[in-house]
Amino acid sequence: DSGVTQTPKHLITATGQRVTLRCSPRSGDLSVYWYQQSLDQGLQFLIQYYNGEERAKGNILERFSAQQFPDLHSELNLSSLELGDSALYFCASSQSQGSGEKLFFGSGTQLSVL
Amino acid sequence: GESVGLHLPTLSVQEGDNSIINCAYSNSASDYFIWYKQESGKGPQFIIDIRSNMDKRQGQRVTVLLNKTVKHLSLQIAATQPGDSAVYFCAENAGGTSYGKLTFGQGTILTVHP
Numbered sequence: 227d228s229g230v231t232q233t234p235k236h237l238i239t240a241t242g243q244r245v246t247l248r249c250s251p252r253s254g255d256l257s258v259y260w261y262q263q264s265l266d267q268g269l270q271f272l273i274q275y276y277n278g279e280e281r282a283k284g285n286i287l288e289r290f291s292a293q294q295f296p297d298l299h300s301e302l303n304l305s306s307l308e309l310g311d312s313a314l315y316f317c318a319s320s321q322s323q324g325s326g327e328k329l330f331f332g333s334g335t336q337l338s339v340l
Numbered sequence: 341g342e343s344v345g346l347h348l349p350t351l352s353v354q355e356g357d358n359s360i361i362n363c364a365y366s367n368s369a370s371d372y373f374i375w376y377k378q379e380s381g382k383g384p385q386f387i388i389d390i391r392s393n394m395d396k397r398q399g400q401r402v403t404v405l406l407n408k409t410v411k412h413l414s415l416q417i418a419a420t421q422p423g424d425s426a427v428y429f430c431a432e433n434a435g436g437t438s439y440g441k442l443t444f445g446q447g448t449i450l451t452v453h454p
Binding site: 228230257259261268269270271274276281282284316318320322323324325326327328329330331332333334 | 382
């Protein structure tokens with residue numbers, strides 16, 4: 227167990243809908259990262275938050291947004307869902323914000339858009 | 341129709357053999373490298389890491405080698421066991437404005453036969 231908690235484990239929804247994925251980082255970790263894993267794109271970095279502030283951004287779609295709350299948990303909001311958004315979404319956490327830190331990953335949320 | 345997806349390299353070994361998984365990284369500015377193991381239905385799990393000021397680092401049954409000249413990373417697993425069967429990912433971090441962002445390789449499927 228990595229100590230990173232993601233909910234829900236599975237999510238099935240329809241095109242055009244909006245969903246929220248939730249992540250609680252390991253105790254003491256201040257950074258949260260979101261990754262998308264799909265069969266055709268592999269593990270793709272979406273965004274990093276550190277202590278409530280955005281730090282690094284990847285190729286995150288405008289339909290997607292994230293935030294980190296004062297208690298350090300994070301939410302990833304996906305809206306106007308398309309079939310191609312079906313993927314595994316992972317949250318990871320690390321102690322600080324900089325380079326050279328290992329990331330600890332949760333078990334992921336499997337999103338299926340029908 | 342034909343499915344589209346990543347065609348991951350595969351490595352098939354016998355139990356007890358040594359395994360070597362290779363990875364070419366892309367960013368010459370990367371200064372931190374890490375190997376993850378991902379089992380089916382789980383999130384990536386940390387194996388071992390190395391910084392760019394080193395060329396070799398050993399853990400328990402695993403060794404990582406870094407060749408910055410040719411931008412190559414390898415993971416050696418000694419006395420491979422069936423429980424080592426998984427997808428293995430290398431990842432790199434360039435620091436600076438990338439903060440803690442890890443960029444992942446496509447992965448290698450390791451299958452260990454009893």
